[in-house]
Every structure is written in C-alpha cells, then in structure tokens.
Amino acid sequence: MNEQDKSKMLQHWPTLLLGMIVSVIFLLAIFTFQVKSTELAVVTTLGKITGVKDAGLHFCWPWPFQKIYKFDNRYHCFDGSTGKIEETYTADGQPVVAGIFVVYKIVDAEKLFKSLTIPDISQAEDKINSQMRNEKATVLGKYKFDELVNTNPGKMKLTEIENKMKAGIAPFVLEKYGIQVEYVGIKNFGLPEKNTENVLNRMKAERNVVASGYRAEGKSEAKKIMDQADSNRLLKLAQADAQAKQIKAEGDATAAPFYAAFKDEPELAAFLRKLESLRKIVPSRTTLILNTDYAPFDLLKADQKLLLDGKKDSGKSK
Amino acid sequence: MTEHDHKNISEIESNGHYKAGIDSLTKSLHIAFTLLSCFIAFLIIWYFTFGGYYEVKPQENVIVERFGKVVEKHEAGYYWSFPYPVSKIIRIPVSKQTITLATYWHRSDVKAIKGEQQPSGASTLVPGKDGYLLTGDANIIHTEWELVYTITDPMKYYLNCLCPDEPSRLDEIIRNPVTGKAIGTRGPRTLIQSILENAVLKVTASQQVDSALYKKSSEYRAAVNDLFISEIAKWEIGIKVENLTLKGNTAPLNTVAAFQEVIDAELQCSTEKENARAYAVTVEGETDSEASRIVAEANVYKIQIVADIESDSISFKKYLEEYRKNPVVLIVLYNDTISKLLENVKDKYIIPEDSNGTHEVRIMLNPEPRNQKNDKDKEKGK
Secondary structure, eight states: OOHHHHHHHHHTHHHHHHHHHHHHHHHHHHHEEEEOTTEEEEEEETTEEEEEEOSEEEEOOOTTTEEEEEEEOSBEEEOOSSOSSEEEEOTTSOEEEEEEEEEEEESOHHHHHHHOSSSOHHHHHHHHHHHHHHHHHHHHTTSOGGGTSOSSTTTOOHHHHHHHHHHHHHHHHHHHHOEEEEEEEEEEEEOOHHHHHHHHHHHHHHHHHHHHHHHHHHHHHHHHHHHHHHHHHHHHHHHHHHHHHHHHHHHHHHHHHHHGGGGGOHHHHHHHHHHHHHHHHSOSSOEEEEETTSTTGGGGSTTOHHHHHHHHHHHHHO | OOHHHHHHHHHHHHHTTTHHHHHHHHHHHHHHHHHHHHHHHHHHHHHHTGGGEEEEOTTEEEEEEETTEEEEEEOSEEEEOOOTTTEEEEEEEOSOEEEEEOTTSOOOOHHHHHTSSOOOOOSSOOTTTSOOEEOTTSOEEEEEEEEEEEESOHHHHHHHBOOOSSTTSOOEEEEOTTTOOEEEEESHHHHHHHHHHHHHHHHHTTSOHHIIIIITHHHHHHHHHHHHHHHHHHTTOOEEEEEEEEEEEEOOGGGHHHHHHHHHHHHHHHHHHHHHHHHHHHHHHHHHHHHHHHHHHHHHHHHHHHHHHHHHHHHHHHHHHHHHHOTTHHHHHHHHHHHHHHHHOSEEEEEOOOTTSOOOOOOOSSOOOOOHHHHHHHHHHO
C-alpha cells in the first residue's frame, strides 16, 4: 500500500467503517443462528445430523450446506387428534366414553427428528395419539365401572388408572421419539349416547323416590315432634296436677284442726255453709224460679199459718 | 471501441461537451452515496441508541433474550437493550387472566339461548357434543367454571410452558391438515384448562349428585379448587390461582323438573318439621304456663282454705254463741241472705201452688236470641 492509497483510506475511513459494519452484519446473519432458551435445534449438514444445539448463538454454514430444525422443549399439552372421545369397555362390561390428555416435553431432539418424515411436532403427536388410544382402552378394560366413579374416595381409582396409562405410554414414546411424557390425565369420562337415556330415566325415577321419601319424612318427623310435644304436655300437666293435689292436701291438712269447731253444732254449721254457698253460687244475671214453699215466699201462700192465725185472732177479738 | 471512436470522444471532451454531464453525474452519485452513508450511519446510531428503548406497561413483564438466551426480566418502566436480532423482548401479561371452562356444560337449544323459552333438554346426551360429568353415584350433572389466575413468575411461565410467540395471544389452534377443521389448541391456556378439567372430573367422580348440585356445592367447589391448586403447582409454570368460581351447576335439563321436585319436597319436609317444632315450642310454653297456673291455684287454695276455715270457725263460734242465746237468729240470717241474693237476681219467678197443691212451670227452651244491638240501645237509653 503506497502513501497515496493510505491517504485515500484515511480520507474515506467513515465509509470503510460503515462498509465493514454492514459486511459483519450480513456475515453474522448468514453464518450464525440463534437457539432460544425454550428450544433445541437439530443441525444437519448435507442431510446428515451433525449436532443438537441448545440456547445461544451458534455458527453454521449457510443453506443449502447446513439446515437448522428447531423443536420447542417446554411442556406441551396434547389431548389427541383422532379418536379423542372413544367408546371402550370396563372390566365389568360397562361401555364408557373417555378422553385423555398427555403433558410432554421433548428431551431428545435428535431422536425425534430421526423418527419424523417431516420435522413437525404434529406428526409426533399423531404417533403419540395412537399409543394413547391403545393404552386408554387397555387400562380402562382392567377396571370396573365403580372404580372409575365412586362416592367412596378409597374405591375410586382414577389416579391409579392415569398412572398405569402413563406407565404404558411414557417408555414407548421416550424410546421411539425422544419425548418425555410427564403426565397422563383423564379429561372426559361419560357414557355412550344410548346409555345416557337410561341414566336420565333412572335419575328421574330416583328423584321421585327421594321426593316421596322427603315428603314422608316430613310428615313422620312432624308427627313425632307434635306427638312428643303433646305427650310432654300431658306429662307436665299430670305432674302439675299431682303437685297441686299435694299442695291442696297440705292445705286441707293444715285446715283440718279448724273443722273441729263445727262439731259443737253440726246442723248449724251445715246451715251456715249452705247460706255461704248460696251467696257464692248464684250470680247476678240469673233467672230464679222459686215456689212459695220457701221462706220468705211462703208468706205469699193464701193459707199461711200465721196470717190465718192472725185473722182468727182478729175475728175472735171482734 | 475503435481508434476512431476514441478520437471522437477526445474531440468531444476537448470540446467540453460531455465533461459537464459526467461531472454532474459524478457529483450526483457522490451526493447519493453520501446520503446513503448518512442513512446507514443514522440507522447504526439509531440501532445502538434509541432503537433499543422499550416501555414495559404495568400489566406486563418483559423477558429479554440475548442471542436466544434468557438474560433478564423487567417490570413496568422504560428500558434499553440491543434490538433484534441481538436481543428479543418477550412481553408476558401479568394482569388477571380468565378461563371459562364450559366443557361440561349442556348444549342449550337456540330458543333457550335467545331467552324465548327454558331449555327443555334432550332425552339423550351425545359424547363430544353434550358436555357433562359423571358423579360418584353414577348420575349426570353439568357444571361450568371460571378460573381467574395471574402469572406471578413470568420467567417460569415462559421457560416451562409452551407459549405462542406473543405470549399475550390466545393459544395456537391446531387444524386437521386434510380438512382444515380445528381439532384442538396448543399453549399455556390449553395446559391450565386440561389440568382444571382433570381436577373437576376427579372430584365430581367422588361426589354424590345432591352434594355437587346443591347440598354441598361450596364444599365441592373448594375440593376442586384445592386439587387444582396442588396439581398446577407441580408444573412450576409460575401462575397463581386467584379465584375458581362454580359459575353454574345443574342436573341434565331433561331431569331438572324431577330435581326441582326433590328440592320442593325437601323444603316441604323442613317446613313441616319447623311447623311441628313451632307447635312443640308453643305447646311447651302453654303447658308450662298452665302447669304453673295449676300449682299457683293449688297454692292459693292452700292458703285460702286455711284462711277460710279459720275465719269460718271463728265466725261459727260467734254464730253458735248467738244461736244458743236465740235460735231465731238463724231465720234472720236466712232471710237476709235470700234478700241480698234476690236483689242481684235479674228475673225472679215465684210459682204459687195451684188448687191441687202442685206447681206447674213451663219453660220455653231455645228462646229467641237476644238482639244485642237493641239491648245496647236500651241500655244507652237508660
């Protein structure tokens, strides 16, 4: 480089710097690729797998020498593509309809890539789906219907069923596709359409029985409560009567010594009591019918003795 | 180019004919190059300065990836980092998210949806179309849930749970490659919803239909909530359950009337019991009062009888004394008593003896009732 070139370079350094920056950017764009923290990247060189890269900036030869295939390695939830809800049979021959889901993550991107004809996770999911359908039917066929639904939590074995399904699916999927199945869960569980009609009819019949039971219970319990109340009433009143009798007897016993006074003239005592009774028992608005046999109305009799005697006496005196 | 051409050009140049044009073109190109350089320089300067600024809103957090690696997380504010492709910012919503779970809810017919009539319910339920749950006593119910959650750890959420490129968007829809029909979704909401569905199904499968529908529906909701929270925690996807609501629960529409009948019967049962209890309380109160009255009367009797007899015996002694002195006192006493008695008696009839020495009394039974109004008028007149 002669002096003239040097002076030209110094004169055009900003342009050169700019050109260099742009060149670096283009070179980086062509010869590098980024893998995110949530991905695994399979690198193929001329069609052959030459590496699996995780998060970061990596060097690569540009297309068509090297190709990059990225797979997301976070939790995926997949509930089946075909046959999501299928009819199957329990151990006691009850037809049921069940749907399951799996939660998985890709742990071996190379194995997964090798197993796929096109590098698309949907293709892998289709294959997982076949395994899910098989295991669902197999495992549900080993359990009775009352082990799937039961009011006694100890007898309900849904969690055990899910674990068995996982045990059937996970090793196969890991071995074949490099996918780790973390969880298998049941998300749909029902009955075939024709059976639901019977269940609905049974439910209605059961409800009628329950309603009748409630009505009968209401009447019966109410009657029991009322009978008990009446019984308690009678008992309490009987107790009160007994107590009252006792008190009255005590009163009578206390009063008894005073009766001795009446022994002196019982007829007089009886007479005085009668008078007293008359005062008490004849109320004010009473219609009283008497005849002239009783004093003082005996005076009204025409043949009253004293009057007659008086007339006789006056006749004599005349 | 022939020698003749060169000669012509030299002649033209020498004439200054093209020189001005070439100078002008050179000048234009120079200006264009300078402008382009300035523009590129501006872009580079902008890239390293203002291009890296971004705002984080209060309802979101931002995760920064540098060359693909997650390097930092930012909360609300204004930040700078190298723009794409060096850095990539991922916005994670941290405001409340809602998932409505209608998987197990019934299909209402169109008229019912429009509110024109109550849904009547079909006689069968079609798997895959009619959502429902089986209870522990092998009955069918419909439930609808609403989950409200927040992303409390955006880093865990982003790193552990498959998200769309823009995590604030809804989950990706999976379509059948042949028919193009949607066959499912893929994303964080799908995972959360599936775990919730699993919890709902498991809890319902151990419940009695009455408990799940009305008797213990709050306990049922709490059991689903607890199971879901424990299950979702295992996945460490950085979410917190704010609230899980049982939006709706009903028996199959076809059986609703029968269930209503049970509710009515139960209500009637409890009403009858309550009425009976009220009767019992009333009777108990009345009985207590009556018993007290009986005892009180007895006590009064006890006091009165003693007092009466005592006073009677005293007065008897006095009468006896008088009687012994003069027996006529009895006639006086008798007549006084009769007189006083008759003063108070309203109607008095004295029946004389007829000629045969007998009395004849005719009493009209069931006399006409008194006209109370006339009586009152008469009394007022008086």
